[in-house]
Structures are given as structure tokens and as C-alpha cells.
Amino acid sequence: MTENHPPVTGDLEAILLVGGQGTRLRPMTLGVPKPLLPTAGVPFLAHQLARARAFGVRRIVFATSYRASMFCEAFGDGSAYGLSLEYMTEEQPLGTGGAIRNAAEALTSPPDAPVLVLNGDILSGHDIGDQVRTHVARGAAVTLHLTEVEDPSRFGCVPTDETGRVTAFLEKTPNPVTNRINAGCYVFTRSVIDTIPYGRVVSVERETFPGLIEAGELVLGYADRSYWLDVGTPAAFVQGSRDLVLGRLASPALPGPTGEHLVLPGAQVSPEAKISGGSVVGARAVVESGANVSGSVLGDGCVISSGATVIDSVIGTGARVATGAVIRDAVVGDGAVVGPGNELLAGTRLWPGVVLPECAIRFSSDT
Structure with missing residues (x-):
């Protein structure tokens, strides 16, 4: 556009x-x-x-x-x-x-x-x-x-x-x-x-x-x-970033072509990972094999482990999402860790530095 x-x-x-x-x-x-x-x-x-x-x-x-x-x-x-x-x-x-x-x-x-x-x-x-x-x-x-x-x-x-x-x-x-x-x-x-x-x-x-x-x-x-x-x-922040990447709103400042994803310099994305929906992968971020990321903003240096799912969410700088975790419509703060098997439901906000152990499912909007 x-x-x-x-x-x-x-x-x-x-x-x-x-x-x-x-x-x-x-x-x-x-x-x-x-x-x-x-x-x-x-x-x-x-x-x-x-x-x-x-x-x-x-x-x-x-x-x-x-x-x-x-x-x-x-x-x-x-x-x-x-x-x-x-x-x-x-x-x-x-x-x-x-x-x-x-x-x-x-x-x-x-x-x-x-x-x-x-x-x-x-x-x-x-x-x-x-x-x-x-x-x-x-x-x-x-x-x-x-x-x-x-x-x-x-x-x-x-x-x-x-x-x-x-x-x-x-x-x-x-x-x-x-x-x-x-x-x-x-x-x-x-x-x-x-x-x-x-x-x-x-x-x-x-x-x-x-x-x-x-x-x-x-x-x-x-x-x-x-x-x-x-x-x-x-939710609106994620939508705005997604719409810019997808080209729904033209911006001269977009640092790359419009499309299903925008991968910033230094990021490592496995060929077996699926990145779609206008997602952004931050600099030095890692997305491992089998991970599924859609419509999300991944901060610099974060890690999305094998088999994790991140949908319409924000993952902060240096945060880690472990194998099998599912995150939908949520915010994971800078440096936070989501352990294996967790599911963060819509509206969850995980504050910086918080560590969720394995299978500690959270329903609250502030954690």
C-alpha cells in the first residue's frame, strides 16, 4: 500500500x-x-x-x-x-x-x-x-x-x-x-x-x-x-504493529518489506518455525524449531522455545517462553520466564523478571 x-x-x-x-x-x-x-x-x-x-x-x-x-x-x-x-x-x-x-x-x-x-x-x-x-x-x-x-x-x-x-x-x-x-x-x-x-x-x-x-x-x-x-x-498496540507489518497502514519508517513477518537483524529463526500474521521478531531473538508465532511482537533477545505457541501477544526483551507453553492475547514482561506447559490466557500480564514454574497455569490479568 x-x-x-x-x-x-x-x-x-x-x-x-x-x-x-x-x-x-x-x-x-x-x-x-x-x-x-x-x-x-x-x-x-x-x-x-x-x-x-x-x-x-x-x-x-x-x-x-x-x-x-x-x-x-x-x-x-x-x-x-x-x-x-x-x-x-x-x-x-x-x-x-x-x-x-x-x-x-x-x-x-x-x-x-x-x-x-x-x-x-x-x-x-x-x-x-x-x-x-x-x-x-x-x-x-x-x-x-x-x-x-x-x-x-x-x-x-x-x-x-x-x-x-x-x-x-x-x-x-x-x-x-x-x-x-x-x-x-x-x-x-x-x-x-x-x-x-x-x-x-x-x-x-x-x-x-x-x-x-x-x-x-x-x-x-x-x-x-x-x-x-x-x-x-x-491488544491495540499489538494490532498496530501487526497492521504496519502487513501493510494495512503504510509507513515510510518500516525497516523492511511488508508481509507476514518482519525479522530484525541478528534474530535466529528456525526454518521449522512458523512466523505469521504480521509478527515482529526482535534483534537477537531466537525462535526455535516447531514454535508457532502469529500476530505478535517479540522483543530483542527473547527466546521462543521449540513447540511453544505465541498468538497476538507481546514478549518482552530477554524474556523466555519454554517448550510447550501457550500464550494468547497476553503480555510477558522483560526478562520474565514462562516455564514448560504453561498457558497464559487472554488479558494476562506477566511482570518483568517473574518466573512461572512448569505447568503453573495463570488466569489472572496481573501476575
């Missing part, structure tokens, strides 16, 4: 919101921020950076908080991605609006310029360039990417009128008025960002956007039905 969207003209700046702790993904995020988790062979944000660059973004300000120094360590000045990167850190979490306002101190755009704002935990195939051009053409204060979901009651919904103007932001309700939700990609006019209070907690969803609507400013909805995924849970 390829994309041929024209880039945005000019030097577009962006803010990338990466301050969250990723608690829903624990234990995967105990030592690594969610946006840095290995996803289809590279840190998750590498996919966002590559797509932003393809759409004409040239400079990005990271809005960091949790383990802030790790972002600079991972991406440096951005030259490897053809970008200029800056880092702004919140000493205390400031919410979405406060984070945007804090990061804006590093922007160089003039007051009337569009500024792209991206949530750091979203995979999206929508046309960012067209969203920016629509924002500029309509003279909007803010233009929000909206996506359609089957169950909007889980997210809250964003109704629009016939012109695309957003009319309200509705909290989660059992009877939503629309199936369109906020998809986590915004285009702000720079001067609007500067009206957000500086140095305090602000929510764009509960304060900034409703305030702009009430004041009569144009808050525009850019709705489409392209690929979209919030990777905030283990």
Missing part, C-alpha cells in the same frame, strides 16, 4: 504530545514511555515522524513529561528523519492544553500560521496535508481530525453542522448523537495557541475547544474514514 499525498507548502511546524505515562500498557511502559515502545521494528514515534515529514512538516516540538530525557536520546536533533526537533518538558503534567501552550514557547511560526498538533499514541492514515489546507482555506481557529467508530459511547463524540463546523464536545454517553470522535490530530492557528493559559493544567477537550465554540470562533471538523487506531492498550 502506498500513499501519494502532496506535501503542504512552506515550513510547517508541529507539536507532538508525548507526556503521558501509558498506565494502560503496563508493564510494557514501566521503563519506557509509550511513544518509544518498539512497534513494527522501530520506536512508535518513528512512524509518526516519518509521516509528518512526508506531509511537509520540517520542525517538531516534543511536549514531554514522563521520562523526558529518553526522547532526546532516541531521536536527537531529528536530522536522521530530515527534521529539526526541539524538546519542551513539563515539570508537572499540564493536560493537553497546558502541554500545547508550554511547547508553543519553542515555536517560530508567525501568529497567522497553521501549527499541527499530534497525539503521540495514534496511528492514522488520514491526509494531514489536506487537513492543513482545509484549515487555511476556511480560516479556522482550529481544525480537528474526526474519525468514525462503531462504539462512540466509549470516547465521547463531536457533532458538526452541514458546513463542518463543530457544534459541541459531548462526554461519554449511552446515546451518542454521532459516531464521529476526536481523532487526536489538530491544526491550530498559532495565535489561538497563545490564548491558552500558560503554566497551568488545561484540557483542550473540556476548556479550549468549548470556549472557542462559545466565543463564535470557527472550530472545524475534518472527518474521514481512513485507518485510525489508538494504541493505548496491549
Whole structure:
């Protein structure tokens, strides 16, 4: 799958919101921020950076908080991605609006310029360039990417009128008025960002956007039905990595061809092992003869022993899955060991360093 969207003209700046702790993904995020988790062979944000660059973004300000120094360590000045990167850190979490306002101190755009704002935990195939051009053409204060979901009651919904103007932001309700939700990609006019209070907690969803609507400013909805995924849970994280490897969402950052699997350098995969479903085999990982791995993410240096089965799961760095073990829809933390004959059922999370002896079947969601 390829994309041929024209880039945005000019030097577009962006803010990338990466301050969250990723608690829903624990234990995967105990030592690594969610946006840095290995996803289809590279840190998750590498996919966002590559797509932003393809759409004409040239400079990005990271809005960091949790383990802030790790972002600079991972991406440096951005030259490897053809970008200029800056880092702004919140000493205390400031919410979405406060984070945007804090990061804006590093922007160089003039007051009337569009500024792209991206949530750091979203995979999206929508046309960012067209969203920016629509924002500029309509003279909007803010233009929000909206996506359609089957169950909007889980997210809250964003109704629009016939012109695309957003009319309200509705909290989660059992009877939503629309199936369109906020998809986590915004285009702000720079001067609007500067009206957000500086140095305090602000929510764009509960304060900034409703305030702009009430004041009569144009808050525009850019709705489409392209690929979209919030990777905030283990199941969604696995799905995102799998979809990138399979080519369901194109990414310039994918370190290899799309297909049934992606095997990173130094990995050892037996010819008698079966690797399928968009699985990733991490660097220096070992998959032995007779092992069956489908739709999963195998961390660097892990070992999947002969006859083991791993389905739709995450196996952490240096973890070991012994002969005959079965793991489905589960997370095995870094350095953990699953002994022979164990079966980890859907929702199980095995924390780093835990060792399960032989045939110690686990049903709990946290171990």
C-alpha cells in the first residue's frame, strides 16, 4: 500500500504530545514511555515522524513529561528523519492544553500560521496535508481530525453542522448523537495557541475547544474514514504493529518489506518455525524449531522455545517462553520466564523478571 499525498507548502511546524505515562500498557511502559515502545521494528514515534515529514512538516516540538530525557536520546536533533526537533518538558503534567501552550514557547511560526498538533499514541492514515489546507482555506481557529467508530459511547463524540463546523464536545454517553470522535490530530492557528493559559493544567477537550465554540470562533471538523487506531492498550498496540507489518497502514519508517513477518537483524529463526500474521521478531531473538508465532511482537533477545505457541501477544526483551507453553492475547514482561506447559490466557500480564514454574497455569490479568 502506498500513499501519494502532496506535501503542504512552506515550513510547517508541529507539536507532538508525548507526556503521558501509558498506565494502560503496563508493564510494557514501566521503563519506557509509550511513544518509544518498539512497534513494527522501530520506536512508535518513528512512524509518526516519518509521516509528518512526508506531509511537509520540517520542525517538531516534543511536549514531554514522563521520562523526558529518553526522547532526546532516541531521536536527537531529528536530522536522521530530515527534521529539526526541539524538546519542551513539563515539570508537572499540564493536560493537553497546558502541554500545547508550554511547547508553543519553542515555536517560530508567525501568529497567522497553521501549527499541527499530534497525539503521540495514534496511528492514522488520514491526509494531514489536506487537513492543513482545509484549515487555511476556511480560516479556522482550529481544525480537528474526526474519525468514525462503531462504539462512540466509549470516547465521547463531536457533532458538526452541514458546513463542518463543530457544534459541541459531548462526554461519554449511552446515546451518542454521532459516531464521529476526536481523532487526536489538530491544526491550530498559532495565535489561538497563545490564548491558552500558560503554566497551568488545561484540557483542550473540556476548556479550549468549548470556549472557542462559545466565543463564535470557527472550530472545524475534518472527518474521514481512513485507518485510525489508538494504541493505548496491549491488544491495540499489538494490532498496530501487526497492521504496519502487513501493510494495512503504510509507513515510510518500516525497516523492511511488508508481509507476514518482519525479522530484525541478528534474530535466529528456525526454518521449522512458523512466523505469521504480521509478527515482529526482535534483534537477537531466537525462535526455535516447531514454535508457532502469529500476530505478535517479540522483543530483542527473547527466546521462543521449540513447540511453544505465541498468538497476538507481546514478549518482552530477554524474556523466555519454554517448550510447550501457550500464550494468547497476553503480555510477558522483560526478562520474565514462562516455564514448560504453561498457558497464559487472554488479558494476562506477566511482570518483568517473574518466573512461572512448569505447568503453573495463570488466569489472572496481573501476575
